[in-house]
Amino acid sequence: MKITDHSFTNDDAEYNLIKELLLEIEGRPEVDNNWDPGRMDYWRYNVQSQKAVDFFKANARYWKVESDQTEPDENNAGQVVGLFITEYGKDDFFIVVHPSYWELFSEILNWGRTVWARGKTKITTDVYTFGQQKIDRLTAAGFYEDGHVENVRMYPLANYDFGYALESGFKLMSFSEYGNYESKVNLMRNAFENPNLSEARYRALQSTPSYLAELDLVIVNPEGESVAYCTGWVQENDTTFGYIEPMGTHSEYRQRSFGKALAKECFKRLANLGVETAWIASNAEPDISNFLYDSLNPESVKRSYRYALNLE
Numbered sequence: 001m002k003i004t005d006h007s008f009t010n011d012d013a014e015y016n017l018i019k020e021l022l023l024e025i026e027g028r029p030e031v032d033n034n035w036d037p038g039r040m041d042y043w044r045y046n047v048q049s050q051k052a053v054d055f056f057k058a059n060a061r062y063w064k065v066e067s068d069q070t071e072p073d074e075n076n077a078g079q080v081v082g083l084f085i086t087e088y089g090k091d092d093f094f095i096v097v098h099p100s101y102w103e104l105f106s107e108i109l110n111w112g113r114t115v116w117a118r119g120k121t122k123i124t125t126d127v128y129t130f131g132q133q134k135i136d137r138l139t140a141a142g143f144y145e146d147g148h149v150e151n152v153r154m155y156p157l158a159n160y161d162f163g164y165a166l167e168s169g170f171k172l173m174s175f176s177e178y179g180n181y182e183s184k185v186n187l188m189r190n191a192f193e194n195p196n197l198s199e200a201r202y203r204a205l206q207s208t209p210s211y212l213a214e215l216d217l218v219i220v221n222p223e224g225e226s227v228a229y230c231t232g233w234v235q236e237n238d239t240t241f242g243y244i245e246p247m248g249t250h251s252e253y254r255q256r257s258f259g260k261a262l263a264k265e266c267f268k269r270l271a272n273l274g275v276e277t278a279w280i281a282s283n284a285e286p287d288i289s290n291f292l293y294d295s296l297n298p299e300s301v302k303r304s305y306r307y308a309l310n311l312e
Contacts, residue, residue: 001065003081003104005111008060009053015044017080018062021098023237028099032131034304035085035094037236038243041208043087049204060085061111063104084108084116091123095134105137117311124308126150138307146308148284153298155267155278162268164261169222172265175229176213183226184218191229191248210236215269219258226250228258232266234273242275259292 008014022037048055063082081098082105093112097105117123126149127134166172175184181199188197205211215232230247244266249258263280270278280296282289284303 003063004066005061005063007057008062010044010056014062017064017078018083021080021083021096024098025096026235026237030130031099032128032134034126034128034131035083035096038233038245041210042205042245045208046201046205047087049201055089059089059116063108082108084112086116091120093123093125095125102133105134109137109141113311121312122308122310124306126304126306128302128304130302135307141309143307143309146306148303149306150281150284150304151290151293152279152281152302152304153293153296154300155280155296156299157267157271157276157278160267160271162264164257164264166219166261167256171220172261173218173220174214175216175218178218178220178226180224180226184229187226187229187250188248190250210234215266217262217266219262227253228262230262230266232270234270234275239274240276241279242270242273243279245281247280260295263296
């Protein structure tokens with residue numbers, strides 16, 4: 001058996017092979033899946049959707065099993081078993097390794113340190129607390145815990161209270177019913193204080209294979225402007241799970257229960273599609289969004305911590 005590494009060129013075939021690895025990891029609850037299939041889709045179809053191929057080649061690399069002439073019947077030939085990727089192209093990265101190929105971790109990390117991280121002074125990666133295999137390897141390589149960064153709350157939808165009320169004159173609807181791209185893009189820019197969000201990026205997100213229009217929700221004020229939004233998704237490998245990402249409210253309309261209304265409506269629609277458990281990720285405390293997500297009565301919370309390495 002031979003394993004080769006390749007730069008990612010954003011080709012559909014290689015993307016699908018990477019997704020197969022991520023989908024398998026997602027079904028292994030003991031393995032850290034901080035970089036999951038939905039995050040990969042969001043990265044390709046939204047966050048980096050306007051980037052040229054050079055960006056992808058520099059910031060993502062995968063390791064694949066090749067057929068060996070001495071073992072022509074190798075049944076996992078062509079399988080992607082390792083991935084190095086950065087979400088934002090800055091100092092952040094994620095490593096994904098198939099559980100049968102943990103010995104690859106050092107090679108992948110070494111590529112990240114010596115090639116991708118060239119010129120950087122510090123690099124970081126996020127790992128769930130249950131990802132002990134990964135944590136042990138990172139700390140052995142000199143990484144140190146650098147703080148709590150994320151919460152993921154789980155919401156069982158059986159017997160969930162989906163009830164909510166909106167202020168008079170406001171309407172909650174799917175974006176496909178609303179259709180005002182300019183208003184939605186302005187809302188997204190305001191909600192996340194990000195002027196780089198664009199209609200092109202939003203339309204690219206809508207082209208995601210797993211996108212469902214009935215889960216893309218907005219709240220519209222009496223003047224017809226969108227003031228809050230969220231998007232729901234159903235997991236690919238297990239459709240009894242779903243999640244909400246992203247969710248945002250215009251700065252002039254916060255503290256008016258619009259986020260709770262959107263989440264409950266999205267939960268209801270997910271449940272109607274057969275989803276039994278939904279989850280929402282948020283930044284760690286003291287991020288104010290945690291108050292909203294706690295008020296939705298999660299059953300459990302899993303936590304992600306950052307691990308850093310100083311390169312100077």
